[in-house]
Amino acid sequence: MLREVEKNEGNPFAKYIEYVEDDEVLGHLTYSLIYDRMEIDNICVEEPYRNKGIGTKLMSYLISLAIEYHVVNITLEVRLSNEIARHLYKKFGFREVALRKFYYGDEDGILMEKQVM
Numbered sequence: 001m002l003r004e005v006e007k008n009e010g011n012p013f014a015k016y017i018e019y020v021e022d023d024e025v026l027g028h029l030t031y032s033l034i035y036d037r038m039e040i041d042n043i044c045v046e047e048p049y050r051n052k053g054i055g056t057k058l059m060s061y062l063i064s065l066a067i068e069y070h071v072v073n074i075t076l077e078v079r080l081s082n083e084i085a086r087h088l089y090k091k092f093g094f095r096e097v098a099l100r101k102f103y104y105g106d107e108d109g110i111l112m113e114k115q116v117m
């Protein structure tokens with residue numbers, strides 16, 4: 001089951017989606033909704049449950065919210081080495097738009113963007 005959770009933590013733009021099975025949170029996605037833009041801050045699935053489609057469910061849900069909220073675009077940063085995450089984002093139509101040198105200190109980051117509207 002997917003659910004939206006209120007976890008403001010001082011940031012009025014921050015939003016949180018959880019994937020839950022048998023009362024256990026197996027994955028979550030945090031994002032910011034800033035007027036007509038979304039930014040994915042993090043997506044994470046508990047290790048034993050990876051590669052079973054939970055990340056895909058979280059992303060699908062986020063995109064359905066983006067359409068509902070008339071969001072123009074969604075952006076995110078991902079490590080160059082994170083092939084699984086990059087694959088997941090590309091599957092949802094994200095394009096790699098810029099390379100940010102040493103964004104993670106030890107590693108380059110890729111800025112990805114999906115046009116929604």
Ligand SMILES: CC(C)(COP(=O)(O)OP(=O)(O)OC[C@H]1O[C@@H](n2cnc3c(N)ncnc32)[C@H](O)[C@@H]1OP(=O)(O)O)[C@@H](O)C(=O)NCCC(=O)NCCS
Nearest residue numbers: 043044045050051052053054055056077078083084085087
């Ligand atoms: C990235 C992450 C959220 C994906 O969640 P998930 O539940 O495993 O994702 P899914 O099972 O829905 O999809 C995984 C996809 O990656 C593909 N994949 C698996 N191993 C892969 C690899 N080595 N290289 C490329 N793609 C790979 C799978 O085939 C699947 O694609 P498909 O749906 O086209 O078959 C999860 O791996 C995770 O929590 N990683 C650690 C945290 C992280 O890196 N977050 C991203 C920060 S930007």
